[in-house]
Amino acid sequence: MTDSDTNSIRRWATVVESPRRVGDRWTLHVTLDQPWTDESVGGRFFMTRCGIEDDTTDSHAWNYYAGCPVYAITLQPAAHNDQPSQESTDSARPCARWHWLLPAPTDPSLPWLLARRPGDRILVYGPYGNPFSVPAPATRRNLVVIADSARLLALLSPIHEFLDHGGRVSVLVLPGLDGVNHTAALVHALAIQVELQFLEAGSNDPAFIDGVRWADTALFAVDAAQLYQMAYKMRNARFQTSIAGSSNVQDEFAYALVEADLLCGYGACLACSVPTAGGGVTRACIHGPIFPLSRLVGP
Numbered sequence: 001m002t003d004s005d006t007n008s009i010r011r012w013a014t015v016v017e018s019p020r021r022v023g024d025r026w027t028l029h030v031t032l033d034q035p036w037t038d039e040s041v042g043g044r045f046f047m048t049r050c051g052i053e054d055d056t057t058d059s060h061a062w063n064y065y066a067g068c069p070v071y072a073i074t075l076q077p078a079a080h081n082d083q084p085s086q087e088s089t090d091s092a093r094p095c096a097r098w099h100w101l102l103p104a105p106t107d108p109s110l111p112w113l114l115a116r117r118p119g120d121r122i123l124v125y126g127p128y129g130n131p132f133s134v135p136a137p138a139t140r141r142n143l144v145v146i147a148d149s150a151r152l153l154a155l156l157s158p159i160h161e162f163l164d165h166g167g168r169v170s171v172l173v174l175p176g177l178d179g180v181n182h183t184a185a186l187v188h189a190l191a192i193q194v195e196l197q198f199l200e201a202g203s204n205d206p207a208f209i210d211g212v213r214w215a216d217t218a219l220f221a222v223d224a225a226q227l228y229q230m231a232y233k234m235r236n237a238r239f240q241t242s243i244a245g246s247s248n249v250q251d252e253f254a255y256a257l258v259e260a261d262l263l264c265g266y267g268a269c270l271a272c273s274v275p276t277a278g279g280g281v282t283r284a285c286i287h288g289p290i291f292p293l294s295r296l297v298g299p
Helices: 005-007 053-060 110-114 151-165 181-189 206-214 226-241 293-297
Strands: 009-022 025-032 045-048 069-075 098-101 121-128 142-148 166-175 197-198 217-221 252-256 271-277 282-285 288-290
Touching: 009 181, 025 110, 069 110, 069 151, 142 151, 142 206, 151 166, 151 217, 166 181, 166 206, 181 197, 206 226, 217 226, 226 252, 226 293, 252 293, 288 293
Parallel strands: 142 166, 142 217, 166 197, 217 252
Antiparallel strands: 009 025, 009 121, 025 098, 045 069, 045 121, 069 098, 252 288, 271 282
8 A cells, every 4th residue: 555545534624824815826724633654745636525514514415515626735744843733632643734726716615715714624535646746856957837827836846846856947937817927926935946937928938948948857737728839839949850740748858737627536437537649538636637748748
Protein backbone atom coordinates (compact mmCIF):
# COMPACT_ATOMS: atom_id res chain seq x y z
CA MET A 1 0.00 0.00 0.00
CA THR A 2 1.37 3.40 -0.97
CA ASP A 3 1.44 6.64 1.01
CA SER A 4 -1.32 7.91 -1.25
CA ASP A 5 -3.52 4.98 -0.18
CA THR A 6 -2.92 5.47 3.54
CA ASN A 7 -3.55 9.20 3.36
CA SER A 8 -6.80 8.98 1.37
CA ILE A 9 -9.52 8.86 4.04
CA ARG A 10 -12.68 10.58 5.20
CA ARG A 11 -12.09 13.35 7.74
CA TRP A 12 -13.08 16.77 8.99
CA ALA A 13 -11.08 19.88 8.16
CA THR A 14 -11.11 22.89 10.48
CA VAL A 15 -11.01 26.37 8.95
CA VAL A 16 -8.07 28.45 10.20
CA GLU A 17 -8.65 31.72 8.32
CA SER A 18 -11.58 33.17 6.41
CA PRO A 19 -11.38 32.70 2.62
CA ARG A 20 -9.08 35.12 0.81
CA ARG A 21 -9.44 36.40 -2.72
CA VAL A 22 -6.40 36.14 -4.99
CA GLY A 23 -7.11 37.54 -8.44
CA ASP A 24 -10.31 35.94 -9.72
CA ARG A 25 -10.18 32.91 -7.37
CA TRP A 26 -10.48 32.27 -3.62
CA THR A 27 -8.22 30.33 -1.29
CA LEU A 28 -8.75 28.79 2.16
CA HIS A 29 -6.47 27.67 5.01
CA VAL A 30 -7.54 24.58 6.97
CA THR A 31 -6.01 22.04 9.33
CA LEU A 32 -6.26 18.26 9.19
CA ASP A 33 -5.09 16.19 12.14
CA GLN A 34 -4.05 13.23 9.98
CA PRO A 35 -0.23 13.06 9.68
CA TRP A 36 1.00 13.55 6.11
CA THR A 37 3.71 11.27 4.74
CA ASP A 38 4.15 12.55 1.16
CA GLU A 39 6.50 15.43 0.42
CA SER A 40 4.78 16.56 -2.79
CA VAL A 41 1.24 17.94 -2.84
CA GLY A 42 1.32 19.04 -6.48
CA GLY A 43 -1.59 17.57 -8.42
CA ARG A 44 -3.49 16.57 -5.25
CA PHE A 45 -7.08 17.52 -4.48
CA PHE A 46 -9.77 16.88 -1.87
CA MET A 47 -13.49 16.33 -2.36
CA THR A 48 -15.61 18.44 0.00
CA ARG A 49 -19.16 17.59 1.10
CA CYS A 50 -20.56 21.11 1.27
CA GLY A 51 -23.54 21.64 3.54
CA ILE A 52 -22.82 18.61 5.72
CA GLU A 53 -22.68 19.65 9.39
CA ASP A 54 -22.27 16.31 11.21
CA ASP A 55 -21.66 12.60 10.71
CA THR A 56 -25.35 11.69 10.89
CA THR A 57 -26.27 14.01 8.04
CA ASP A 58 -23.42 12.64 5.96
CA SER A 59 -24.66 9.08 6.43
CA HIS A 60 -28.35 9.66 5.70
CA ALA A 61 -28.78 12.78 3.54
CA TRP A 62 -28.04 12.18 -0.14
CA ASN A 63 -29.68 15.32 -1.50
CA TYR A 64 -26.61 17.50 -0.97
CA TYR A 65 -24.33 18.64 -3.75
CA ALA A 66 -22.35 15.52 -4.75
CA GLY A 67 -18.87 16.82 -4.11
CA CYS A 68 -16.66 19.77 -4.83
CA PRO A 69 -12.93 19.46 -5.60
CA VAL A 70 -10.46 21.82 -3.91
CA TYR A 71 -6.85 21.80 -5.11
CA ALA A 72 -3.98 21.60 -2.65
CA ILE A 73 -1.77 24.67 -3.04
CA THR A 74 0.72 24.23 -0.21
CA LEU A 75 1.13 22.16 2.93
CA GLN A 76 2.68 23.11 6.24
CA PRO A 77 3.62 19.78 7.87
CA ALA A 78 2.43 18.89 11.35
CA ALA A 79 5.90 19.24 12.83
CA HIS A 80 5.82 22.97 12.03
CA ASN A 81 2.38 23.61 13.49
CA ASP A 82 1.99 24.43 17.17
CA GLN A 83 -1.77 24.02 17.62
CA PRO A 84 -3.82 20.83 17.18
CA SER A 85 -7.02 20.92 15.18
CA GLN A 86 -10.22 21.41 17.18
CA GLU A 87 -11.66 18.05 16.14
CA SER A 88 -8.74 16.10 17.60
CA THR A 89 -9.48 14.16 20.79
CA ASP A 90 -5.83 14.31 21.82
CA SER A 91 -4.79 17.85 22.69
CA ALA A 92 -1.16 16.98 21.92
CA ARG A 93 -1.86 15.49 18.50
CA PRO A 94 -0.19 17.51 15.72
CA CYS A 95 -2.11 18.79 12.71
CA ALA A 96 -1.10 19.67 9.17
CA ARG A 97 -2.11 23.02 7.74
CA TRP A 98 -3.28 23.00 4.14
CA HIS A 99 -3.79 25.88 1.73
CA TRP A 100 -6.59 25.12 -0.73
CA LEU A 101 -7.66 26.65 -4.04
CA LEU A 102 -11.45 26.87 -3.98
CA PRO A 103 -13.55 26.11 -7.08
CA ALA A 104 -14.30 28.56 -9.87
CA PRO A 105 -16.95 31.28 -9.36
CA THR A 106 -19.47 29.29 -11.41
CA ASP A 107 -19.39 26.30 -9.05
CA PRO A 108 -22.62 26.04 -6.99
CA SER A 109 -20.70 25.04 -3.87
CA LEU A 110 -18.56 28.18 -3.75
CA PRO A 111 -21.01 30.42 -1.78
CA TRP A 112 -21.16 27.84 1.03
CA LEU A 113 -17.37 27.58 1.17
CA LEU A 114 -16.97 31.37 1.16
CA ALA A 115 -19.25 31.59 4.19
CA ARG A 116 -16.87 29.44 6.29
CA ARG A 117 -15.16 31.16 9.22
CA PRO A 118 -12.35 30.14 11.61
CA GLY A 119 -13.42 27.15 13.68
CA ASP A 120 -16.00 25.91 11.16
CA ARG A 121 -15.63 22.32 10.00
CA ILE A 122 -15.74 20.94 6.46
CA LEU A 123 -16.18 17.26 5.66
CA VAL A 124 -13.59 16.14 3.11
CA TYR A 125 -12.47 12.98 1.38
CA GLY A 126 -8.97 12.55 0.05
CA PRO A 127 -6.46 13.55 -0.95
CA TYR A 128 -6.83 12.21 -4.47
CA GLY A 129 -4.85 12.72 -7.65
CA ASN A 130 -1.49 11.50 -8.88
CA PRO A 131 1.30 13.37 -6.99
CA PHE A 132 3.38 15.52 -9.31
CA SER A 133 6.83 17.05 -8.97
CA VAL A 134 8.78 18.82 -11.68
CA PRO A 135 11.84 16.72 -12.62
CA ALA A 136 14.73 17.54 -10.28
CA PRO A 137 16.89 20.50 -11.38
CA ALA A 138 20.05 18.33 -11.44
CA THR A 139 19.82 18.38 -15.23
CA ARG A 140 16.95 20.86 -15.64
CA ARG A 141 17.60 24.31 -14.27
CA ASN A 142 14.93 26.47 -15.92
CA LEU A 143 11.17 26.06 -15.48
CA VAL A 144 8.64 28.12 -17.41
CA VAL A 145 5.03 28.09 -16.20
CA ILE A 146 2.31 29.27 -18.61
CA ALA A 147 -1.06 29.67 -16.92
CA ASP A 148 -4.10 31.89 -16.67
CA SER A 149 -4.58 33.54 -13.30
CA ALA A 150 -7.55 31.27 -12.49
CA ARG A 151 -5.41 28.12 -12.60
CA LEU A 152 -1.93 29.32 -11.64
CA LEU A 153 -2.41 28.86 -7.90
CA ALA A 154 -2.93 25.12 -8.38
CA LEU A 155 0.72 24.93 -9.51
CA LEU A 156 2.32 26.71 -6.55
CA SER A 157 3.59 23.51 -4.94
CA PRO A 158 5.60 22.32 -8.00
CA ILE A 159 6.91 25.86 -8.48
CA HIS A 160 8.17 26.16 -4.90
CA GLU A 161 9.64 22.64 -4.92
CA PHE A 162 11.64 23.51 -8.04
CA LEU A 163 12.93 26.69 -6.37
CA ASP A 164 13.86 24.76 -3.22
CA HIS A 165 16.11 22.53 -5.33
CA GLY A 166 17.96 25.52 -6.78
CA GLY A 167 16.04 25.91 -10.03
CA ARG A 168 14.94 29.12 -11.74
CA VAL A 169 11.28 29.82 -12.53
CA SER A 170 9.61 32.18 -14.98
CA VAL A 171 5.81 32.49 -14.82
CA LEU A 172 3.87 33.77 -17.84
CA VAL A 173 0.31 34.73 -16.94
CA LEU A 174 -2.68 35.03 -19.25
CA PRO A 175 -5.88 36.97 -18.44
CA GLY A 176 -8.17 35.38 -15.86
CA LEU A 177 -11.77 34.25 -16.15
CA ASP A 178 -12.90 37.86 -16.16
CA GLY A 179 -10.38 38.90 -18.84
CA VAL A 180 -8.44 41.07 -16.37
CA ASN A 181 -4.68 41.20 -15.74
CA HIS A 182 -4.32 39.87 -12.18
CA THR A 183 -0.53 39.82 -11.99
CA ALA A 184 -0.48 42.43 -9.19
CA ALA A 185 -2.55 40.14 -6.95
CA LEU A 186 -0.50 37.07 -7.86
CA VAL A 187 2.82 38.68 -6.91
CA HIS A 188 2.07 38.16 -3.22
CA ALA A 189 1.32 34.46 -3.73
CA LEU A 190 4.57 33.69 -5.53
CA ALA A 191 8.07 33.46 -4.07
CA ILE A 192 10.23 36.54 -4.61
CA GLN A 193 12.62 34.55 -6.80
CA VAL A 194 9.94 33.98 -9.46
CA GLU A 195 10.00 36.14 -12.59
CA LEU A 196 6.44 37.13 -13.45
CA GLN A 197 5.24 38.43 -16.83
CA PHE A 198 1.82 39.06 -18.34
CA LEU A 199 1.11 37.59 -21.80
CA GLU A 200 -1.00 40.22 -23.50
CA ALA A 201 -1.04 38.39 -26.84
CA GLY A 202 -1.16 34.82 -25.53
CA SER A 203 0.96 32.39 -27.54
CA ASN A 204 1.68 35.16 -30.06
CA ASP A 205 3.45 37.17 -27.38
CA PRO A 206 7.26 37.26 -27.86
CA ALA A 207 7.65 36.43 -24.16
CA PHE A 208 6.00 33.05 -24.79
CA ILE A 209 8.47 32.12 -27.53
CA ASP A 210 11.41 33.32 -25.46
CA GLY A 211 10.14 31.41 -22.42
CA VAL A 212 9.79 27.99 -24.08
CA ARG A 213 13.20 28.38 -25.73
CA TRP A 214 14.85 29.33 -22.40
CA ALA A 215 13.25 26.56 -20.35
CA ASP A 216 14.35 22.99 -19.67
CA THR A 217 10.81 22.16 -18.50
CA ALA A 218 7.42 23.73 -19.24
CA LEU A 219 4.27 23.50 -17.14
CA PHE A 220 0.87 24.59 -18.53
CA ALA A 221 -2.45 25.42 -16.85
CA VAL A 222 -4.75 26.87 -19.51
CA ASP A 223 -8.03 25.88 -21.16
CA ALA A 224 -8.05 23.14 -23.80
CA ALA A 225 -8.24 25.45 -26.81
CA GLN A 226 -5.25 27.49 -25.68
CA LEU A 227 -3.31 24.35 -24.77
CA TYR A 228 -3.48 22.95 -28.30
CA GLN A 229 -2.56 26.31 -29.80
CA MET A 230 0.38 26.77 -27.44
CA ALA A 231 1.62 23.23 -28.07
CA TYR A 232 1.71 23.97 -31.79
CA LYS A 233 3.60 27.22 -31.23
CA MET A 234 6.01 25.51 -28.84
CA ARG A 235 6.81 22.77 -31.35
CA ASN A 236 7.73 25.35 -33.94
CA ALA A 237 9.71 27.50 -31.52
CA ARG A 238 11.69 24.77 -29.75
CA PHE A 239 11.58 21.43 -31.52
CA GLN A 240 11.42 22.33 -35.22
CA THR A 241 13.97 20.32 -37.21
CA SER A 242 15.18 20.55 -40.75
CA ILE A 243 12.70 17.84 -41.80
CA ALA A 244 9.25 19.32 -42.36
CA GLY A 245 6.63 18.04 -39.97
CA SER A 246 9.05 16.19 -37.68
CA SER A 247 9.01 18.60 -34.75
CA ASN A 248 7.99 16.73 -31.59
CA VAL A 249 7.28 17.68 -27.98
CA GLN A 250 9.74 15.75 -25.83
CA ASP A 251 7.99 13.52 -23.29
CA GLU A 252 9.68 14.96 -20.21
CA PHE A 253 9.81 18.58 -21.35
CA ALA A 254 6.20 19.74 -20.99
CA TYR A 255 3.32 18.96 -18.60
CA ALA A 256 -0.23 20.29 -18.33
CA LEU A 257 -2.84 20.63 -15.59
CA VAL A 258 -6.26 19.47 -16.81
CA GLU A 259 -9.30 20.77 -14.91
CA ALA A 260 -11.78 17.96 -15.53
CA ASP A 261 -15.08 17.23 -13.77
CA LEU A 262 -13.78 15.65 -10.57
CA LEU A 263 -16.74 14.02 -8.79
CA CYS A 264 -15.80 10.76 -7.08
CA GLY A 265 -12.01 10.78 -6.82
CA TYR A 266 -11.73 7.07 -7.68
CA GLY A 267 -12.36 7.12 -11.44
CA ALA A 268 -15.53 5.06 -11.08
CA CYS A 269 -17.99 7.65 -12.38
CA LEU A 270 -15.91 8.46 -15.50
CA ALA A 271 -16.93 12.13 -15.28
CA CYS A 272 -13.24 13.10 -15.31
CA SER A 273 -12.48 11.30 -18.60
CA VAL A 274 -9.90 13.19 -20.67
CA PRO A 275 -9.23 12.43 -24.36
CA THR A 276 -5.67 11.44 -25.18
CA ALA A 277 -3.68 11.97 -28.35
CA GLY A 278 -3.94 8.33 -29.44
CA GLY A 279 -7.73 8.42 -29.57
CA GLY A 280 -8.25 6.89 -26.15
CA VAL A 281 -9.25 8.36 -22.81
CA THR A 282 -7.72 8.58 -19.36
CA ARG A 283 -9.09 9.55 -15.95
CA ALA A 284 -7.88 12.82 -14.45
CA CYS A 285 -8.65 11.88 -10.85
CA ILE A 286 -6.36 8.83 -10.96
CA HIS A 287 -3.69 9.46 -13.60
CA GLY A 288 -3.78 13.26 -13.37
CA PRO A 289 -4.80 15.99 -13.09
CA ILE A 290 -1.27 16.85 -14.31
CA PHE A 291 -0.20 14.92 -17.43
CA PRO A 292 2.76 14.90 -19.80
CA LEU A 293 1.71 17.24 -22.59
CA SER A 294 2.61 14.73 -25.29
CA ARG A 295 0.00 12.35 -23.90
CA LEU A 296 -2.73 14.96 -24.43
CA VAL A 297 -1.77 16.60 -27.72
CA GLY A 298 0.64 14.11 -29.28
CA PRO A 299 4.41 14.26 -29.78
